Amino acid sequence: MTKTTASTCCYCGVGCGVLIEHDNERILGVSGDPQHPANLGRLCSKGSTLHQTGDLAARALFPELRLGKGLARSRTDWETAMGHAAQVFGQAIAEHGPDSVAFYISGQLLTEDYYAFNKLARALVGTNNIDSNSRLCMSSAVVGYKRSLGADAPPCSYEDIETSDCLLIAGSNMAFAHPVLFRRLEAAKAANPDKRIIVVDPRRTDTCEIADLHLAVQPGTDVALFHGILHILLWEGWVDRRFIDAHTEGFDQLKSLVRDYTPALVSELCGIRVQDLMEAARMIGSAPSFLSLWCMGLNQSSSGSAKNSALINLHLATGQIGKPGSGPFSLTGQPNAMGGRETGSLANLLPGHRDAANAEHQGEVAAYWGVERMPLNPGLSAIELFEAVRAGKIKALWIACTNPAQSLPNQALVHEALAGCPFVVVQEAFATTETCAYADLLLPAASWGEKEGTVTNSERRVSHVRPAVPAPGEARPDWAIVCDLAQRLEKQLRPGQPSLFAFANPAELFDEYKGLTAGRDLDYSGLSHALIDELGPQQWPFPSGAERGTERLYTDGRFPTPDGRARFIAEQFQPPKEKREARFPLLLNTGRLRDQWHGMSRTGTAAQLFGHVEQALISLHPDELRSRKLSEGQLVRVKSRRGSLVLPVQADEQVRPGQAFMPMHWGNRFLKGLGINVLTQPEFDPLSKQPELKQAAINLQPV
Ligand code: SF4
DSSP states (O other): OOEEEEEEOSSSTTOOEEEEEEOSSSEEEEEEOTTOTTTTTOOOTTGGGGGGOOOGGGBOOSOEEOSSTTSOOEEOOHHHHHHHHHHHHHHHHHHHOGGGEEEEEOTTSOHHHHHHHHIIIIIIIOOOOEEEGGGGTTHHHHHHHHHHHSSSOOOOOHHHHHHOSEEEEESOOHHHHSHHHHHHHHHHHHHOTTOEEEEEOSSOOGGGGGOSEEEOOOTTOHHHHHHHHHHHHHHHTOSOHHHHHHHEEOHHHHHHHHTTOOHHHHHHHHTOOHHHHHHHHHHHHHOSSEEEEEOHHHHSSTTHHHHHHHHHHHHHHHTOSSSTTOEEEEOOSSTTHHHHHHHTOSTTEETTTEETTOHHHHHHHHHHHTOSOOOOSOOOOHHHHHHHHHTTOOSEEEEESOOHHHHSSSHHHHHHHHHHOSEEEEEESBTTSGGGGGOSEEEEBOOTTTOOEEEEOTTSEEEEEOOOSOOSTTOBOHHHHHHHHHHHHHHHHSTTSOOSOOOSSHHHHHHHHHGGGTTSTTOOTTOOHHHHHHHOSEESOOOTTOSSOOSOSOTTSOOSSTTSOEEOOOOOOOOOSOOOBTTBOEEEEEEOOSSOOTTOTTGGGOGGGGSSOOSOOEEEOHHHHHHTTOOTTOEEEEEOSSOEEEEEEEEOTTSOTTEEEEESOOOTTTSSSSOGGGTSOOOBOTTTOOBOTTOEEEEEEEO
């Protein structure tokens, strides 16, 4: 008999509700949940084909272990696998200290999984070496929100996309990356053609089809653009002096900095017309409400933090925050990057939006967990972590639910690091990922439709992820694998003491974790799995005793800073690290395809999802092809300072002359060599440590 289980899509940060049709054994179909506030029944091509991605041939089904680097892994049982892992990790900690081990986890994990990993690393092992692939995704937005507004909290709701009078979409091909939200925006624009939409993107992406104004800026010049817009807002008197005086600090310093960002200079830096810049400022300055949406185009940058803050400056200067249709709204890439930030799953964070370097925060978390103290050494962020692995400083590395051998920049060094690491554990649902090739121990994990927990989407909405069918083979839920390791390590590291990891199910993990949010900006101490089931998905804060979630933050003009005021951040524009030059005359931009997700671990198993784009291609403007005497489909060798790969070229009018575009998805399963990220660069933002995956200088030659 067919049954239906309500759950949540496992791909992007929109966090759509899905209804899973199943017969208790197999998932038979998926449809959009009309009751879920994020999508109201809609699904995109990825979400609606989730049931086609269950190919067992691609799954990790049993633990596999090898006892030497040159050997093949062979099947083992969980007892042997976990006993061996605990022994190797325990030995590394005993011989080389807690910072000789590290955990690299994922924005695909559920909040309960994240929490278990954090407690394991911080409370038991005693290291801050726990970072996640969210470092590649949202860490610049974290810095932007924290230093400008006082907390890592997107203040808006999806509804604001529909009600806003003016939207600025910067560095986001929302039509492909957040398709259901884009459909909501399209419908709102159709209903209200006076709604103004500005898209800032070096490419003329599909998102630009809805734009009243497309600013095709030179890659990486967003800070100059935002300062230039503020310059005009000031000149025209379109700033909100009352809001600035009542609710902010630092405006005078910013005002004197943006004085130099004249329309003529910004036009030259950004490669756009002065009248288009003026028009963008007019749209923003004259709109009753103003919302900005952004994604990787701002975040994946060596000045990602500055870009985030420069955009937030525009909202503070115009008072366009804390009211319907207004505010700075980062679109989260991954399904639960927000949950990761909440539980402290970046090396510099602690649970409950706390900082790992803050002594007061350390004390609060240590007291809550009943341990003596939190680790004091700074943890390694993603790029630093893999550099440390390559340098031999990490003796045992645990990777969960992510594929760094495809997704990190400068792949040649990542592969070298993984090959040389003495012990690599990969906890993964799909055995086909590039990273699995380096696993000394492969642990099969349950996946979407098979496991339970919660996720937080871009609008701070916490949804219940429910299982519909059993996990295949011997796969286990991620939280259970972590607690198993922790309980074995406790015998070595805390002998005779009560276990910190005696959790029977994800609801118990949630209930312990939520206590760490109490009294914090994200307080969701009033929520539980059962309450979400009763009320539906809820937006935090949802403190104890609340009857419903909070749709909009800062409505009273108070911000979670010590004095309650938001901060203007005054920073000069810095160009991207790599520039075009004679040897590398093209600037490569990377981004998403409509129907693929990240490294294609899951979407790469569904034939239908190759219908839109079949193979990896590099796109150039037709004029570039003509001037290089290249024809469509011709194979070219693309080279950056870090490596090269061979693939066909295609003409694409979306790409400006002097630039090139490649989708981010293709790893070495689909391309000869090390995949697209053999080309991309590891230079990172000094504050967020997010690498500049978006820009690299390249050349190409016919082969
Ligand atoms: Fe899933 Fe995102 Fe598509 Fe919604 S928009 S169905 S969350 S991939």
